[in-house]
Amino acid sequence: MKILGVSLGTKNGNNDTMCRVALEAARDAGAEIEFIHAFDWNFDYCTGCVACSRALVMGKGMVCTRKDDYKAFYEKLQDADGVLFVDPIFESGGSGLFHTLCDRMGPGHDSGMMLGAHFQMLQEKGQGLDPRYFRQKAVSFVGIGGSDWAVRVETDHAMLAMSPGWKVVNNEFFSWCKDVIMQDDKVERMKEIGRNLVEAAREIMEDNEKMEIPVAENTKSYWKGAEGACPHCQGNNFYIYPGTTRCVCELCGLEGTLEIVDGAFKFKFDPAEEWRAHDIISGKKAHGEDIFENEGRLMDLGKDPEFKARKAYYTAVIEPTPAPSKEA
Ligand SMILES: Cc1cc2nc3c(=O)[nH]c(=O)nc-3n(C[C@H](O)[C@H](O)[C@H](O)COP(=O)(O)O)c2cc1C
Numbered sequence: 083m084k085i086l087g088v089s090l091g092t093k094n095g096n097n098d099t100m101c102r103v104a105l106e107a108a109r110d111a112g113a114e115i116e117f118i119h120a121f122d123w124n125f126d127y128c129t130g131c132v133a134c135s136r137a138l139v140m141g142k143g144m145v146c147t148r149k150d151d152y153k154a155f156y157e158k159l160q161d162a163d164g165v166l167f168v169d170p171i172f173e174s175g176g177s178g179l180f181h182t183l184c185d186r187m188g189p190g191h192d193s194g195m196m197l198g199a200h201f202q203m204l205q206e207k208g209q210g211l212d213p214r215y216f217r218q219k220a221v222s223f224v225g226i227g228g229s230d231w232a233v234r235v236e237t238d239h240a241m242l243a244m245s246p247g248w249k250v251v252n253n254e255f256f257s258w259c260k261d262v263i264m265q266d267d268k269v270e271r272m273k274e275i276g277r278n279l280v281e282a283a284r285e286i287m288e289d290n291e292k293m294e295i296p297v298a299e300n301t302k303s304y305w306k307g308a309e310g311a312c313p314h315c316q317g318n319n320f321y322i323y324p325g326t327t328r329c330v331c332e333l334c335g336l337e338g339t340l341e342i343v344d345g346a347f348k349f350k351f352d353p354a355e356e357w358r359a360h361d362i363i364s365g366k367k368a369h370g371e372d373i374f375e376n377e378g379r380l381m382d383l384g385k386d387p388e389f390k391a392r393k394a395y396y397t398a399v400i401e402p403t404p405a406p407s408k409e410a
Contacts (some may be wrong), residue, residue, distance in 0.1 A: 083287065085113040086162035090169040090179050092119045096226050096262045101168040103269055104224075104276030111280040118158065123151040125182055132377070141202030142212065144190060152186045160212075164220040164251075164283030166276070167239065171227030173254060176238035184242045186374035189373070191215075193247035194366025197296055216296035218289065219248040220282040220304060222275055232257050237319040237332050240297055244333075244361055249304040251282040252273075253316070261387075268281025278306040287328055299363045312336065312349050314359050320349065334359040 085108040091097025098119060105115040105345070126148040137145035146152065159165055169180045189195060193216065223239035225232060232255045243250050252275045256268050263269060279408035282304040293300070310316030317333030320340065327339045331349065336359050339352030357364040383389040 083113045083164075083279065083283060084116065084162045085109075085164045085166065085276070085283065086116045086118065086158060087166045087168065088118045088120055090167070090177050090183075091226070093119060095170075096259065097170055097269065099170045099263050100224065100226060100256075100268070100272050101166060103263075103272040104168070104279070107117075107273035107276035108166075108280045111277050113164070113280045113283070116158070116162070118155070120179055120183070123155060124348055125152055125155070125179065125186065126180055128185035128188060132189070133190065135192075135195060135300045136377065138190065138192075138195040138199040139377065141199050141206055143199065143203065144196075144215075146186070146190055148186070152183075156187075156191065159219075159270075160214050160217075160231065162219070163287055164222075164279040165248075166222045166224070167242065168224045168226065169235075169239065171225045171232050171235050173234075174231045175234035176225070180238065180242070182289055184238075187242055187245045189245070192245045192366060192370065193296075194363055194370045197363065197367075198370065200296060213295050218286050218297070218300060219246070220251050220279055220286050221248045222250065222252040222279050224252075224255070224272065224275060226259050226262055227255060227257050228260045230257045237317060240315070240317065240333050247361065247363065247366065248284065249286060249302075249314070251278050251304055252307045254307065282306060297363070301362050310345065314351070314356060315361055322381070334361050335365070 085105065087101040087105045089101040091099040101117065105117055109115045129147070131147050132143050132145050137143060150208045167180070170177050172178065196211055196215060204210040221243050225235035225239060235255045236253050240250055240253050243307055254271070254275070256262055259265065259268065285304060289302070305316055307316060311318045311320070312331040312334060313330060314336055315334035317331045318330040319332040321332055324339065327341060328337070329340050329349070330337050336351045337356065339345050340349055358368055359365045360369060
């Protein structure tokens with residue numbers, strides 16, 4: 083049983099320290115622990131080249147054009163049974179580095195797309211993707227902020243678990259926390275989050291043993307946080323279509339309505355549509371098929387004279403200004 087803590091804060095700052103608080107509690111609960119200070123590693127931006135999704139769609143395996151530490155980081159994530167991300171809150175959401183990790187996890191590690199690639203590769207080459215990549219995993223997130231501007235962060239964080247389809251155990255944020263290690267309630271909560279992660283990881287390990295990997299579908303929840311507004315994914319952020327009661331859960335993408343029941347907003351969706359949620363394999367497959375269709379349309383357009391003419395016309399409108407750091 084291995085728990086990996088990843089901190090995205092400054093060296094030995096609040097995020098590093100709180101991550102270590104949870105890791106110590108996880109070790110006391112019987113886990114082997116490992117800690118990564120994310121800024122020690124070299125993570126490039128995702129450039130949006132879509133080589134990863136194309137490679138999966140074409141059954142060519144896992145590909146990324148960026149040559150940095152991300153692949154080794156992904157392997158570290160794979161080696162862990164539970165992962166904790168502790169991330170400073172920036173502009174009410176996740177930090178820039180966290181978003182980069184999210185992008186890099188992106189379509190190239192989407193369990194729905196990986197499933198398709200796996201079976202295609204099995205058929206064509208007799209060997210699919212590494213079965214480790216399909217194991218379910220426990221993951222928790224904590225955001226730490228210096229003010230009360232924080233309500234986007236839970237959604238930003240849980241997004242990282244969406245692509246690989248990992249099971250979120252706790253997802254919390256601590257506000258007004260420049261002095262967090264002196265706030266005993268937060269330190270205690272962090273220890274609890276560490277213990278919860280060990281407990282959920284153990285449950286998931288047992289379930290992984292019972293299941294055929296890759297699993298076709300697993301909608302079981304290992305959530306140990308407070309009940310969220312979305313009963314499907316525990317998300318608390320919604321996009322409201324202006325002038326209506328219709329809304330979309332920003333995390334799992336389920337559509338429904340917000341209604342006041344017994345003095346509280348209740349998110350209601352059609353249970354027949356729950357299979358579409360983005361955090362379960364059925365929803366991922368549907369999303370993957372849509373992407374496949376869109377990518378295919380774009381690839382076909384590459385040969386279209388009108389498309390090429392429009393591209394050439396707009397490219398000729400203006401050249402980009404060179405970056406001063408790259409000028410000779
Ligand atoms: C660019 C930037 C944006 C920030 N935005 C927020 C914010 O929106 N809400 C908040 O509560 N704290 C915000 N903070 C404060 C950080 O969350 C805080 O400095 C950080 O958690 C300290 O962590 P560390 O000690 O691990 O480096 C911001 C800090 C920076 C540098």
